[in-house]
Amino acid sequence: xxxxxxxxxxxxxxxxxxxxxxxxxxxxxxxxxxxxxxxxxxxxxxxxxxxxxxxxxxxxxxxx
Numbered sequence: 001x002x003x004x005x006x007x008x009x010x011x012x013x014x015x016x017x018x019x020x021x022x023x024x025x026x027x028x029x030x031x032x033x034x035x036x037x038x039x040x041x042x043x044x045x046x047x048x049x050x051x052x053x054x055x056x057x058x059x060x061x062x063x064x
Contacts, residue, residue, distance in 0.1 A: 008038060008040055008044065008048075010048050010058075012038065013034070013038065013045065013048055013049070013055070014055075014058060014059065014062065016034060016037050016038050017029075017034060017055060017059060018059070019037070020033060020034055020037055021059075029052075030052075031045050031046075031052055031055075
């Protein structure tokens, strides 16, 4: 049986990013860790965010 991909959205990625940053800090944050937490392959994140810097910018925009 084929493993089904979890539902993913920008909001889910951002929410999970905040959780991961809160637990492990920015020093340990990586796109691979984020993908593992969500349950997807890391390259899938780049469909939503071109880079980790792009993701950080979106997180910063949420705060401002």
